[in-house]
Amino acid sequence: MPVSLSLPGPRAVSALDRLLDSRVVWRAQESAAEAPASAVASGHSALDAALPAGGWPRGAISELLSDGAGSGELALLWPLLARLTREQRPVVLVAPPALPYPAAWRQAGVELGHCHWLDVSGREALWATEQCLRAGCCAAVLAWLPQADARALRRLQVAAASGDTLGFVHRPLTRVGEASPAALRLRLHGPGEGHTPALEVLKCRGGWPHATRIAIGAGA
Amino acid sequence: MRWACLLFPRLALEGALRRRDDPAAPFALLEGAPPRQRIRAANQAARAQGIKPGQPRGLAEALCPELGCAPLEAAAVERWRQRLAAWAYAYSGQVSLDYPHALVFEVASSLALFGPWPAFEARLRGELAALGFTHRLVVAPNPAAARVLVNAHDGLAVDEAGLEAALARLPLARSGLAAESVQTLSRSGFRRLGELFTLPRPALARRFGSGVMRHLGELRGEWPLALTVYRPAHHFSRSFEFDRPVHAIAGLAFPLKRLLQELSAFLRGQDAGIERFSLVLGLEGGPAQRFEIGLLAPQREAETLLELTRAQLERVRLEGPVLSVTLAASRLTAYAPVRRELLAGPARQAQAWAALHQRLVARLGGAALKPLVEHREHRPEAAVFAAAGPRATDIPEARLRPGWLLAEMPPAEAGIARLLAGPERIESGWWDGDDVRRDYYLAEWHDGRHAWVWREPGGEGFHLHGWFG
Numbered sequence: 001m002p003v004s005l006s007l008p009g010p011r012a013v014s015a016l017d018r019l020l021d022s023r024v025v026w027r028a029q030e031s032a033a034e035a036p037a038s039a040v041a042s043g044h045s046a047l048d049a050a051l052p053a054g055g056w057p058r059g060a061i062s063e064l065l066s067d068g069a070g071s072g073e074l075a076l077l078w079p080l081l082a083r084l085t086r087e088q089r090p091v092v093l094v095a096p097p098a099l100p101y102p103a104a105w106r107q108a109g110v111e112l113g114h115c116h117w118l119d120v121s122g123r124e125a126l127w128a129t130e131q132c133l134r135a136g137c138c139a140a141v142l143a144w145l146p147q148a149d150a151r152a153l154r155r156l157q158v159a160a161a162s163g164d165t166l167g168f169v170h171r172p173l174t175r176v177g178e179a180s181p182a183a184l185r186l187r188l189h190g191p192g193e194g195h196t197p198a199l200e201v202l203k204c205r206g207g208w209p210h211a212t213r214i215a216i217g218a219g220a
Numbered sequence: 221m222r223w224a225c226l227l228f229p230r231l232a233l234e235g236a237l238r239r240r241d242d243p244a245a246p247f248a249l250l251e252g253a254p255p256r257q258r259i260r261a262a263n264q265a266a267r268a269q270g271i272k273p274g275q276p277r278g279l280a281e282a283l284c285p286e287l288g289c290a291p292l293e294a295a296a297v298e299r300w301r302q303r304l305a306a307w308a309y310a311y312s313g314q315v316s317l318d319y320p321h322a323l324v325f326e327v328a329s330s331l332a333l334f335g336p337w338p339a340f341e342a343r344l345r346g347e348l349a350a351l352g353f354t355h356r357l358v359v360a361p362n363p364a365a366a367r368v369l370v371n372a373h374d375g376l377a378v379d380e381a382g383l384e385a386a387l388a389r390l391p392l393a394r395s396g397l398a399a400e401s402v403q404t405l406s407r408s409g410f411r412r413l414g415e416l417f418t419l420p421r422p423a424l425a426r427r428f429g430s431g432v433m434r435h436l437g438e439l440r441g442e443w444p445l446a447l448t449v450y451r452p453a454h455h456f457s458r459s460f461e462f463d464r465p466v467h468a469i470a471g472l473a474f475p476l477k478r479l480l481q482e483l484s485a486f487l488r489g490q491d492a493g494i495e496r497f498s499l500v501l502g503l504e505g506g507p508a509q510r511f512e513i514g515l516l517a518p519q520r521e522a523e524t525l526l527e528l529t530r531a532q533l534e535r536v537r538l539e540g541p542v543l544s545v546t547l548a549a550s551r552l553t554a555y556a557p558v559r560r561e562l563l564a565g566p567a568r569q570a571q572a573w574a575a576l577h578q579r580l581v582a583r584l585g586g587a588a589l590k591p592l593v594e595h596r597e598h599r600p601e602a603a604v605f606a607a608a609g610p611r612a613t614d615i616p617e618a619r620l621r622p623g624w625l626l627a628e629m630p631p632a633e634a635g636i637a638r639l640l641a642g643p644e645r646i647e648s649g650w651w652d653g654d655d656v657r658r659d660y661y662l663a664e665w666h667d668g669r670h671a672w673v674w675r676e677p678g679g680e681g682f683h684l685h686g687w688f689g
Contacts, residue, residue, distance in 0.1 A: 071667040074689020090573055098624035101686060102594035105623065112592040118580065119588050131579055137572035190668035191688075215358040 004077035043079025052207030060183035073195020083108030089139035225366035388414025465541030484522035493518030493555025502544035622686035632684035
């Protein structure tokens with residue numbers, strides 16, 4: 001690579017900023033400082049082992065990419081939600097893809113009294129997600145935001161950091177090629193014939209993603 | 221008993237300044253009829269340009285062309301006195317406006333709550349500074365002494381033992397005696413109150429009249445003093461008028477903040493909160509635009525009120541240029557303040573959650589935030605929707621149910637790869653006229669997801685009803 005002694009031009013700087021902003025490139029310094037500050041166990045030992053922090057990153061957004069409702073997102077998140085709601089801490093679902101069926105959620109161990117869902121869409125869903133993340137009183141915020149672009153995700157990432165809240169943003173698989181500022185990106189695979197859903201870690205802060213599929217418990 | 225006296229030496233000027241966008245710009249109050257108006261008072265910026273009380277208006281405007289002027293309004297000053305009394309009423313049950321330019325109120329009973337005095341004093345001064353009023357503050361054993369001592373002191377606090385000495389040092393001109401008495405006394409060679417205290421009382425009364433005797437008695441707390449006690453109003457209505465019409469909601473932020481601060485002070489004085497108030501915007505050339513602002517729970521903190529009002533106004537379109545804003549509140553409700561600093565972990569969490577809940581509902585509407593409630597109902601859609609109906613606490617559903625339920629039930633024939641489990645007959649609802657008989661199956665979707673589908677017993681055609689997450 002040619003070494004240039006002149007200062008990088010404005011275009012080079014903005015290109016670098018763009019890379020940093022999109023979190024394709026990490027500053028080594030930054031990731032050392034932010035490193036596994038705190039993580040929340042996911043309830044899936046195989047997943048925890050694959051994540052550098054040992055669980056869901058706290059105060060950050062985890063992005064879940066899937067084909068839509070039923071791709072294993074509930075099997076993935078229910079153990080966490082069950083533990084948080086049993087600790088009497090509120091969990092908010094923003095703009096879920098369908099109606100949450102209370103009986104199934106209770107069967108999964110979720111305390112329904114601490115689970116709330118927001119029936120909103122469009123810009124209001126983005127606003128509500130940001131409010132819930134920033135308030136710092138929700139144990140976890142799960143949002144289904146197909147409309148969110150990288151800028152919106154960055155706002156949410158900042159809100160999650162300032163509220164020190166676990167944030168999960170679900171987006172369609174078509175977004176997989178886009179840059180994303182989320183601290184963790186997972187791709188979900190529906191249960192299929194194997195009868196258990198699986199996931200791939202596409203990107204995670206502070207470590208290299210595993211290229212393998214990780215099975216997540218029995219689908220429910 | 222201890223009484224505090226607050227003297228507001230620049231009440232008229234500062235009251236008028238509060239209504240100006242830029243209080244730091246040169247500004248003066250005028251007195252007199254229009255052709256011969258004179259400067260009554262001027263703010264610092266105007267004084268720095270040479271504006272002095274007593275100058276004719278023409279001269280003042282020649283000295284400082286950008287000088288803003290307004291006539292002195294006795295009614296406005298009186299309104300401010302009432303507002304300050306309402307503010308003080310938050311701290312004391314006995315507030316009096318009997319003295320012009322001053323406010324006296326009893327503080328001994330409030331010390332248990334707000335004391336000790338230095339902390340209480342700092343709090344009072346901090347709030348007055350935030351309201352923008354220059355003031356002097358003195359505490360004395362009785363209101364008459366407090367009123368007189370504030371003429372010469374600021375920050376003085378005297379008790380019973382120190383009262384006589386503090387009064388004795390006061391010059392007669394500042395002792396609150398009638399002007400003619402002061403004149404007579406100074407002709408006789410008296411300069412300070414202390415010199416009168418040393419005289420035999422019968423001689424004093426004989427030479428200078430009973431008015432002097434009475435005043436001295438009141439100052440020393442020997443004569444009772446009848447004060448009219450301030451009684452607060454039970455509704456709140458304040459307006460703000462713009463100099464120029466405002467075209468955007470954003471332009472309302474400044475007056476709204478002021479009005480809500482005053483509302484908050486008023487509510488504290490009443491020891492009440494508010495759940496509903498109205499905002500009326502006076503429009504240029506049209507009928508007024510009116511909003512009702514409803515809150516979920518009684519509130520009274522200015523910041524909270526402002527945030528919630530903003531959230532509700534964000535969705536509003538102005539129907540024309542705004543000339544004035546009026547905030548009115550008539551129904552006060554009981555309010556139990558929650559002291560944030562007193563709360564530990566879970567309670568603070570609960571309060572933060574309540575605040576978030578309120579914010580969400582204020583903007584999204586009450587129906588948007590839904591709880592997850594399991595109803596004892598066989599029909600899946602009713603188990604989710606029915607607001608009525610018994611809760612399924614006694615016999616919880618034990619069979620396999622999907623995490624997601626679709627509100628619409630589209631035909632599913634094309635998507636199903638194969639059936640994995642079923643059928644499970646679900647049959648109910650005939651009693652409310654919504655008869656349902658379905659066979660449910662767990663099906664694998666062509667992309668590998670697991671779906672919950674049904675068809676009518678013996679019928680053709682599957683419908684998609686849910687997803688297993």
